[in-house]
Amino acid sequence: MKTMLLTMSATVALLANSEELYKNCAGCHGEHGELSAMGQSKIITAQESNLTVKQLTAYKEGELNQYGLGNIMLLQLSKLSPEEIKELAIYIENMDKNSSSE
Numbered sequence: 001m002k003t004m005l006l007t008m009s010a011t012v013a014l015l016a017n018s019e020e021l022y023k024n025c026a027g028c029h030g031e032h033g034e035l036s037a038m039g040q041s042k043i044i045t046a047q048e049s050n051l052t053v054k055q056l057t058a059y060k061e062g063e064l065n066q067y068g069l070g071n072i073m074l075l076q077l078s079k080l081s082p083e084e085i086k087e088l089a090i091y092i093e094n095m096d097k098n099s100s101s102e
């Protein structure tokens, strides 16, 4: 229980940064993850964060290429640290494709 509370407050602190980070993704995946990137990817809104971390880490390592466009994701992730990848994944998990940003 204590761990859960700690995790939750850490998540809140990270949200501002992950919102910034996600701006780099919105061009292809949509402001709320509601788009299929380049007509290929799945819709990532609310995708479970463990899966997202796994996918992003693999893209970064050049080990994931689901639709032949893995190199595009590799470029997006080359500058992100494991911590930032985790923040982004949590942000994505909490996204609602119907919500407006303002």
Ligand code: HEC
Pocket: 021, 022, 024, 025, 026, 027, 028, 029, 037, 038, 040, 041, 042, 043, 044, 052, 055, 056, 064, 065, 066, 067, 068, 069, 070, 072, 073, 076, 077, 088
């Ligand atoms: C230039 C366009 C572009 C940008 C910017 C981009 N992506 Fe992607 N993304 C793609 C494409 C294309 C794929 C599919 C790649 C493949 O072939 O596996 C993808 C795949 C994904 C997947 C896996 C979805 C699935 O279908 O399983 C996730 C998660 C993801 N991107 C998250 C992100 C995040 C987070 C960012 C920002 C750091 C980002 N993307 C930035 C184009 C983009």
